[in-house]
Amino acid sequence: MEYLEIAVPNIDGEAAEAVCELFNRYGHGGAVMEAAAPAFDRVTVRTVIPADDQARREHIEMMLALIGKALPHGLPAPQFTRIGETDWATAWREHFQTIRIGRRFVIKPSWREYTPVEEDIVIEIDPGLAFGSGLHPTTRLCLEIFETMDWAGQELFDVGTGSGILSIAAAKLGARRIRAVDIDEVAVRVAQENFARNGLADNPSLVVETAVGSAVDAGGRRWPVVVANILANILLELMPHLAAATAADGRLVLSGMILEQEAEVTAAAAAQGLVVVDRRQEEDWVALVVQRKEA
Numbered sequence: 001m002e003y004l005e006i007a008v009p010n011i012d013g014e015a016a017e018a019v020c021e022l023f024n025r026y027g028h029g030g031a032v033m034e035a036a037a038p039a040f041d042r043v044t045v046r047t048v049i050p051a052d053d054q055a056r057r058e059h060i061e062m063m064l065a066l067i068g069k070a071l072p073h074g075l076p077a078p079q080f081t082r083i084g085e086t087d088w089a090t091a092w093r094e095h096f097q098t099i100r101i102g103r104r105f106v107i108k109p110s111w112r113e114y115t116p117v118e119e120d121i122v123i124e125i126d127p128g129l130a131f132g133s134g135l136h137p138t139t140r141l142c143l144e145i146f147e148t149m150d151w152a153g154q155e156l157f158d159v160g161t162g163s164g165i166l167s168i169a170a171a172k173l174g175a176r177r178i179r180a181v182d183i184d185e186v187a188v189r190v191a192q193e194n195f196a197r198n199g200l201a202d203n204p205s206l207v208v209e210t211a212v213g214s215a216v217d218a219g220g221r222r223w224p225v226v227v228a229n230i231l232a233n234i235l236l237e238l239m240p241h242l243a244a245a246t247a248a249d250g251r252l253v254l255s256g257m258i259l260e261q262e263a264e265v266t267a268a269a270a271a272q273g274l275v276v277v278d279r280r281q282e283e284d285w286v287a288l289v290v291q292r293k294e295a
């Protein structure tokens with residue numbers, strides 16, 4: 001079969017997540033991200049479709065236009081290249097690169113070789129399956145916050161785990177119990193695969209639980225660390241449950257909000273007796289760490 005490659009070149013992580021989601025849904029064999037050296041913070045996202053599927057091409061073009069309108073910096077025009085018969089399933093892997101986040105995290109596709117240096121923490125994720133490739137600022141902010149925390153023997157409740165990237169990071173930093181939930185059962189399956197890929201599934205010193213669920217499904221306990229990287233309106237809705245799931249002296253990491261939503265999220269946390277103890281910002285995205293006042 002002849003294929004048409006569709007590429008959206010040189011975009012930032014936020015745009016890449018949106019385009020990947022579209023390409024994973026409508027592309028043939030999923031999305032491919034190609035990071036540009038040297039900074040790896042701009043990527044090209046590609047997919048292929050059968051060359052004669054004009055309806056699918058038009059649908060993708062229309063959706064890209066809509067995504068472009070919703071993004072603060074828009075999207076560059078997509079590029080179309082007719083390619084011959086190819087084994088897309090393996091050919092696309094060539095595009096994926098290893099990316100570095102924060103000081104220590106290295107996010108690597110499973111088929112790439114990487115030799116860790118010094119204090120590197122390598123997370124193996126197969127991109128393009130569930131949200132959480134590490135490219136989005138909301139994920140990066142959580143990883144940067146995690147790097148500042150002492151994880152030895154710590155316990156994490158990961159609400160909206162997506163690819164499982166934050167749970168894997170916490171486990172690699174020393175957490176000994178993880179509960180990861182997501183309302184999307186595909187995400188839970190992908191997270192489980194990524195946990196196994198990173199040696200979390202059969203580590204005797206680590207308890208890992210996964211479930212299709214949300215903040216109410218805390219496994220019957222309160223957690224020293226809770227993280228939720230979900231859109232602000234959902235954070236607001238879940239706040240009472242997130243607060244209830246957080247131990248008395250525990251910390252709740254909230255990400256997924258933009259600058260204009262920060263005050264509302266902070267107020268919702270305050271209504272549950274939680275105050276901001278740390279704050280990070282990247283572009284328009286904000287992440288907060290909140291804790292009980294009396295702690």
Ligand SMILES: C[S@@+](CC[C@H](N)C(=O)[O-])C[C@H]1O[C@@H](n2cnc3c(N)ncnc32)[C@H](O)[C@@H]1O
Pocket residue numbers: 130131132133134138139142159160161162163164165166181182183184187213214215229230231234238256
């Ligand atoms: C922005 S992604 C975050 C993924 C990953 N934790 C990260 O930081 O990259 C949000 C995830 O939350 C899930 N989600 C959305 N609403 C939810 C809810 N009410 N309860 C639990 N998970 C939810 C989505 O399915 C998605 O996987």
